[in-house]
Amino acid sequence: MAIKKVGVVGCGLMGAGIAQVTAEAGYPVVIREVEQAFLDRGLGMIEKNWARAVEKGKLTAEARAKAAANLRGTLSLEDLRDCDLVIEAIIENIEEKKKLFAALDRICPPETILASNTSSLTVIEMAMATGRPDRVCGLHFFNPVPVMKLVEVVRTVRTSEGTFRTAYEFARSVGKEPVAAKDNSGFIVNLLLVPYLLDAIRAVEAGVASVEDIDKGMKLGCGHPMGPLTLLDFVGLDTTSYIANIMFEEYREKRYAPPPLLRKMVQAGFFGKKSGRGFYDYSGPEPKVADLGL
Numbered sequence: 001m002a003i004k005k006v007g008v009v010g011c012g013l014m015g016a017g018i019a020q021v022t023a024e025a026g027y028p029v030v031i032r033e034v035e036q037a038f039l040d041r042g043l044g045m046i047e048k049n050w051a052r053a054v055e056k057g058k059l060t061a062e063a064r065a066k067a068a069a070n071l072r073g074t075l076s077l078e079d080l081r082d083c084d085l086v087i088e089a090i091i092e093n094i095e096e097k098k099k100l101f102a103a104l105d106r107i108c109p110p111e112t113i114l115a116s117n118t119s120s121l122t123v124i125e126m127a128m129a130t131g132r133p134d135r136v137c138g139l140h141f142f143n144p145v146p147v148m149k150l151v152e153v154v155r156t157v158r159t160s161e162g163t164f165r166t167a168y169e170f171a172r173s174v175g176k177e178p179v180a181a182k183d184n185s186g187f188i189v190n191l192l193l194v195p196y197l198l199d200a201i202r203a204v205e206a207g208v209a210s211v212e213d214i215d216k217g218m219k220l221g222c223g224h225p226m227g228p229l230t231l232l233d234f235v236g237l238d239t240t241s242y243i244a245n246i247m248f249e250e251y252r253e254k255r256y257a258p259p260p261l262l263r264k265m266v267q268a269g270f271f272g273k274k275s276g277r278g279f280y281d282y283s284g285p286e287p288k289v290a291d292l293g294l
Contacts, residue, residue, distance in 0.1 A: 001111060001166050003173075007032065007080035008087050009100060011042030011073065014117055015089035017145025020046045023070040024063070025174040030083065032074050039073045046071070049146060081107050085170060087139055088126075089117040092242065097121065098129040105130035113163055115139040116154075119190055120243040122250070123183050124156040133158035137167045140187060141176070151176040156183040185250035186243075194244055195255040197235075198262070200228035204279075204294070205261045211279050211289045229279040233272035241266050261292070 004027070008019045011033040019031040019042075033039035050067065053059035072079075080086050086104055090096060097116065104114055114136045116123050127136035138154025151171040155164045164180075171178035181187040186194060203214055215227020232240055241258045248256040265271075265278065270290070272278030280287040 001084065001113070001162065003027070003084045003113075003166065003170050005030070005083045006085050006087065007083035008089060009077070009080070009104075010089035010091075010117075011039050012089065013045075013143060014141060014145060015087075016042040016045050017143070018087055018089055018117065018141055019071060020049060020067075021146055021174045021176075023067045024059075026066075027070060027174075029071050030074055030079050031071065032077060032080060034075065036075065039075065043071075043073050077103055077107055080104065081109075083108065083112060085113045085115065085167075087115045087117055092118060092120065092246075094121050094125055097126050101126045101136070102129045105132060111135070113137065113166060115167060117141055119187075120185055120246045122156075122185055123154050124158065127156055127158055134160040135163050137163055138181070138183065138187070139167055139171065140181075142189070149175075149177045150189070151178045152181045152187045152189065153178045154181045154183050154187055159183075185247045190243060190247070194240070194247055197228050197232055197240060198244060198255065198257075198259055200232070201259045201262050204229070204292070205259055207294070211292075233278035233280055233282075236272050236274055237262060237278050238266050238271045261294075265292075 006022050006027045006029050008015050008029060008031040011031050015031060019029050023029045033042065050059060050064045054061055054064050086108060088097060088100055090100060101114055110132060114130065116126055116138050117140055118138060119140055123136065123138040127133035130136060137159045140152040140154060142148035142150050153168045153171055168178050179188060200214055204211055211229050215229050218224050218227045241262055244256055244258045269275060270277045273282055276282050277290055279290060281290040
């Protein structure tokens with residue numbers, strides 16, 4: 001099946017990024033939000049990204065105009081009825097996602113592929129909320145979408161070979177490097193990354209080394225672009241805790257259980273960079289290690 005028109009549900013950071021790269025690749029895109037303010041904010045983010053890319057010479061003014069012409073915002077799910085592929089990028093809540101997939105199943109033609117951008121939930125539960133589980137898969141993009149090259153293409157036990165292949169080739173067509181993943185919680189990247197991040201927190205708790213030295217050790221010793229505690233602040237401690245809890249529920253393995261320090265920091269409102277404080281304090285001109293009271 002050829003993908004000619006794409007729908008995106010959710011115009012937050014991930015949804016807007018997916019819509020941006022898809023429009024740049026030449027696809028007509030309809031992106032839907034529940035409120036005009038959310039839609040305006042997401043579309044504004046895309047416009048800023050394009051303006052910055054033109055300014056830096058990474059995108060021509062002509063290419064920007066073509067991409068913008070491909071993109072349309074809406075508040076109505078009905079406007080996605082003629083899309084060949086619809087990518088869900090809403091809140092990481094299984095009940096909300098199941099409601100959305102059931103609604104899309106009623107609106108879209110039987111041949112439309114429905115995909116989820118979930119990072120931690122299993123896709124089969126969403127698929128079974130529809131009458132077309134063979135045409136449901138995962139397309140997990142990474143943040144920031146315009147920059148990160150990877151897409152995990154997730155195949156459930158009900159996903160057809162045709163659906164998987166079409167989704168895989170779509171990811172390639174928007175300039176990404178797809179990898180095939182089974183429908184297990186966390187897929188490939190988070191399955192391996194989340195325990196690593198949680199172990200870094202446990203190392204802080206146990207007094208193995210300072211926050212700064214743990215980050216420096218992993219950067220210089222393993223060649224990582226940033227240390228695990230800096231990465232946690234970037235991802236969001238609240239987001240990490242939420243994902244870890246989902247994965248712990250799935251696997252019941254200690255390595256996915258949020259450490260006490262993580263739970264306490266989230267309870268205190270220390271979410272990382274977005275809240276101004278996490279393992280580092282971002283209130284000054286340069287980040288400095290925060291006082292964790294240990």
